[in-house]
Amino acid sequence: MSKPxxxxxxxxxLMPQEEVLEVKRKRQHLQIGIPNETCLQEKRIALSPDAVxxxxxxxxxxxxxxxxxxxxxxxxxxxxxxxxxxVYSAKEAFEADIILKIEPPSETExxxxxxxxxxxxxxxxxxxxxxxxxxxxxxxxxxxxxxxIEDEEGIVPVVRSMSEIAGNTSILIAAEYLSNANDGKGFMxxxxxxxxxxxxxxxGAGTVGTFAARTALGLGASVKVFDRSISxxxxxxxxxxxxxxxxxxxxxxILEKALMRSxxxxxxxxxxxxxxxxxxxxxxxRNMKAGSVIIDVSIDQGGCFETSELTSHDKPVFKKYDIIHxxxxxxxxxxxxxxSFSLSNILSPLLxxxxxxxxxxxxxxxxxxxxxxxxxxxxxxxxKSIGEWFDLPYAEGDLLFE
Numbered sequence: 001m002s003k004p005x006x007x008x009x010x011x012x013x014l015m016p017q018e019e020v021l022e023v024k025r026k027r028q029h030l031q032i033g034i035p036n037e038t039c040l041q042e043k044r045i046a047l048s049p050d051a052v053x054x055x056x057x058x059x060x061x062x063x064x065x066x067x068x069x070x071x072x073x074x075x076x077x078x079x080x081x082x083x084x085x086x087v088y089s090a091k092e093a094f095e096a097d098i099i100l101k102i103e104p105p106s107e108t109e110x111x112x113x114x115x116x117x118x119x120x121x122x123x124x125x126x127x128x129x130x131x132x133x134x135x136x137x138x139x140x141x142x143x144x145x146x147x148x149i150e151d152e153e154g155i156v157p158v159v160r161s162m163s164e165i166a167g168n169t170s171i172l173i174a175a176e177y178l179s180n181a182n183d184g185k186g187f188m189x190x191x192x193x194x195x196x197x198x199x200x201x202x203x204g205a206g207t208v209g210t211f212a213a214r215t216a217l218g219l220g221a222s223v224k225v226f227d228r229s230i231s232x233x234x235x236x237x238x239x240x241x242x243x244x245x246x247x248x249x250x251x252x253x254i255l256e257k258a259l260m261r262s263x264x265x266x267x268x269x270x271x272x273x274x275x276x277x278x279x280x281x282x283x284x285x286r287n288m289k290a291g292s293v294i295i296d297v298s299i300d301q302g303g304c305f306e307t308s309e310l311t312s313h314d315k316p317v318f319k320k321y322d323i324i325h326x327x328x329x330x331x332x333x334x335x336x337x338x339x340s341f342s343l344s345n346i347l348s349p350l351l352x353x354x355x356x357x358x359x360x361x362x363x364x365x366x367x368x369x370x371x372x373x374x375x376x377x378x379x380x381x382x383x384k385s386i387g388e389w390f391d392l393p394y395a396e397g398d399l400l401f402e
Contacts (some may be wrong), residue, residue: 033096043071043336149373167211185291190220204268310342
């Protein structure tokens with residue numbers, strides 16, 4: 001029979017020990033500035049009046065440049081009544097500690113920024129220059145790109161939300177350009193008794209493609225979805241509760257036949273890096289039915305139709321081979337109020353949390369998923385991709401906060 005084992009303690013271990021308590025950080029008052037968007041294509045605003053009211057009620061200060069919400073049909077009075085302070089120049093809005101924008105700041109706007117400010121905006125890496133990042137570094141800015149901030153489940157909520165809007169809206173745009181009102185061939189998108197349904201081809205089974213397919217099916221159209229990934233196609237069918245939808249891996253001959261019969265083609269492929277693959281050739285477009293509509297949602301990454309050319313909200317379409325092409329990037333700005341409300345739902349909880357736990361440093365220290373959006377900390381570049389792309393010195397953000 002083995003001897004019983006006894007635990008031994010030193011004399012110091014037997015003495016009463018001090019209780020270690022976590023020191024709770026004080027809530028921080030946030031001062032948030034929202035300047036006007038200077039890009040003509042951008043009509044969204046980062047916070048709705050309801051979100052402003054919520055932040056003000058929690059002790060934060062919101063400074064908004066006059067007219068910042070007009071493109072989303074929010075007046076200065078709406079924001080003033082919600083508790084925001086209205087200022088009459090961009091320079092005044094840029095006096096705040098935290099700058100909240102949709103588009104990245106221009107060179108002029110960077111000139112307005114104070115030393116050690118926090119910037120939360122889109123990054124749009126492919127449109128930036130080395131001098132842009134040098135200017136931010138010189139200001140000692142801490143910058144987060146909201147299109148890279150993740151939630152606790154690893155989803156990028158801003159990208160997902162804007163993709164959902166783009167998918168739904170792309171079908172509604174196609175319906176507009178099929179009608180006589182916009183010199184279309186006079187078709188209703190969908191179907192009625194005794195009339196064959198409209199044929200819709202969607203290329204890409206990601207979030208945009210899934211929501212485009214759901215909307216088209218809801219209107220009664222016949223939908224075919226193509227993607228390079230069979231797993232994405234399975235997921236799409238599962239999300240649509242196995243609705244009557246045709247799915248196929250991208251094969252040029254099968255895709256060409258589907259496009260020849262289609263009334264609407266939606267390009268919804270997203271590239272992981274670099275340019276979107278161009279999967280629809282000039283010849284395929286030439287063989288489509290006259291008066292058909294192409295909506296190339298992938299145009300911000302180059303487009304997946306060989307015939308696509310960048311257009312704007314002012315002149316959104318052109319015709320080639322008698323096919324209507326809609327190639328406007330940032331489709332979400334077309335429904336700016338919905339998009340602004342959706343952005344508010346994502347950004348206002350982040351700002352509230354930032355105030356509750358003690359400021360931007362505490363959020364970056366505790367929330368790794370928020371840190372995914374960090375690309376500059378107090379003037380030091382923290383993004384490997386930006387550093388390698390522009391040959392700038394960097395230190396990865398996780399190393400600063402672990």
